[in-house]
Each structure stands twice: as C-alpha cells, then as structure tokens.
Amino acid sequence: MRTWKNRQKGVTQVEFTLIALAVLLVIFSIIEFALYFYSIQMANEVTRRAARLATVCYIADRDDIPNLPAVKGLYPPGFSSDNLSITYLDANGVEVNVNEFFSQTPDTGVLNSIFANIRFVKAEADYTFQFMMLSLLINAVGASPEFQTILPAESLGVLRPEDGLGSIEDC
Numbered sequence: 001m002r003t004w005k006n007r008q009k010g011v012t013q014v015e016f017t018l019i020a021l022a023v024l025l026v027i028f029s030i031i032e033f034a035l036y037f038y039s040i041q042m043a044n045e046v047t048r049r050a051a052r053l054a055t056v057c058y059i060a061d062r063d064d065i066p067n068l069p070a071v072k073g074l075y076p077p078g079f080s081s082d083n084l085s086i087t088y089l090d091a092n093g094v095e096v097n098v099n100e101f102f103s104q105t106p107d108t109g110v111l112n113s114i115f116a117n118i119r120f121v122k123a124e125a126d127y128t129f130q131f132m133m134l135s136l137l138i139n140a141v142g143a144s145p146e147f148q149t150i151l152p153a154e155s156l157g158v159l160r161p162e163d164g165l166g167s168i169e170d171c
Contacts, residue, residue, distance in 0.1 A: 036129050039076035043127045043147050046074050046084060051123035051149040054086045058157030059101045059115075062086050076127070083127050088153070089120040118156065124148040 053065050065071060066081035088096045096117050100110050125147035 032131055035077075036131070039079075039127075039129050040144065042074050042076040043079060043125050043144070044149075046071055046076075046079070047123040047125045047147045047149040049074065050084055050086060051121050051151045054088075054121040054123060054156075055151050055154045056157060059088065059098050059118075061157065062098070062101075076129075078130055079125070079127055083125050085124050085126075087122045087124070088118045089122055089150070090117045091119045093120070115156065115158070118153045120150050121153050121156075122148060122150045 049071050050065050053068065053071065054062060057065060065086060066084040071084070072081065088098050090096050096114060098114060098118075100106050100114060127147060128144050
C-alpha cells in the first residue's frame with residue numbers, strides 16, 4: 001500500500017530544479033546586461049580616444065589611429081579596427097576630403113588649403129553587441145546607440161614655430 005509520503009518523494013527535486021533554473025537565468029541575465037553596458041561604455045571611450053588622437057596626430061596617420069595601443073586596448077568584444085572611422089570636418093560640419101595627404105606626391109598648396117578648411121575631427125564607431133546567453137533563448141542583439149565624438153581640430157600633428165614654417169610630428 002502506497003502512502004501519501006511516497007507519492008511526494010520526487011516533488012522536492014522538481015521544485016528545486018525549477019527554482020534553480022529561474023535563479024540561474026536571472027544571474028546570467030544580470031551578468032550579460034553588465035557586459036552589455038560595459039561594452040557600450042568602451043565603444044564610447046574608443047571614439048573619444050580616437051578623436052583626441054586624431055586632433056593631435058598628422059592627418060596622414062588617420063588610418064593608423066585605430067591600431068594604436070591606446071585605442072585598440074579598449075575594444076569591447078566583437079569590435080575591430082574596421083568598426084572605427086575618422087573623418088575631418090569643416091566649419092559647417094561637412095566632411096573634408098583629405099585624400100591628397102595620402103598621395104605619393106602631394107601638392108603643398110593643396111595640402112595647405114585642405115588643412116586650412118579643417119575645423120573639427122569626428123570619430124565614429126559602428127558597433128552592435130551580441131548577447132550570448134539570451135541569444136540561446138531568443139535572437140537577442142543589443143541595440144547600440146550611435147557612437148561618435150566630435151572635437152575641435154588642434155595641431156593635427158603639425159608644429160607651428162614662430163617663423164611660419166611647419167614641421168610634421170609623427171603620431
């Protein structure tokens with residue numbers, strides 16, 4: 001003859017399993033959201049540092065800035081140097097074409113006119129956070145805000161001595 005106690009034997013294990021599953025889901029969700037907010041902050045910091053370096057580095061070093069240790073050391077998970085772009089803007093916020101700085105035989109007059117038009121430096125990051133644990137349950141992708149930092153152009157890597165002749169300083 002079975003008693004009431006024998007029928008309740010496995011209920012404790014089932015209850016523990018359900019509660020433990022819910023607690024673990026909450027713990028992993030907290031950890032995942034903490035990683036998400038950390039990654040968002042790091043992507044923002046990457047644009048800030050890249051823009052700061054671009055204001056003091058020579059324009060021809062623009063493509064080297066994403067790979068500098070001061071910037072690359074801050075990359076959040078899933079971020080690469082391809083996600084970071086640096087552009088130069090005029091006083092109206094329109095992008096200035098600086099391709100002449102990358103040519104083999106640059107024209108000094110053209111470089112000076114381009115250099116005179118640059119008023120701001122903009123660093124942008126295109127980054128989307130991919131959740132790990134939540135994406136197993138649902139297809140979760142972290143909606144990322146727009147990461148951009150605009151700073152006023154400073155020396156752009158060119159020293160201006162009193163005699164008016166500029167010399168280039170490497171970044």
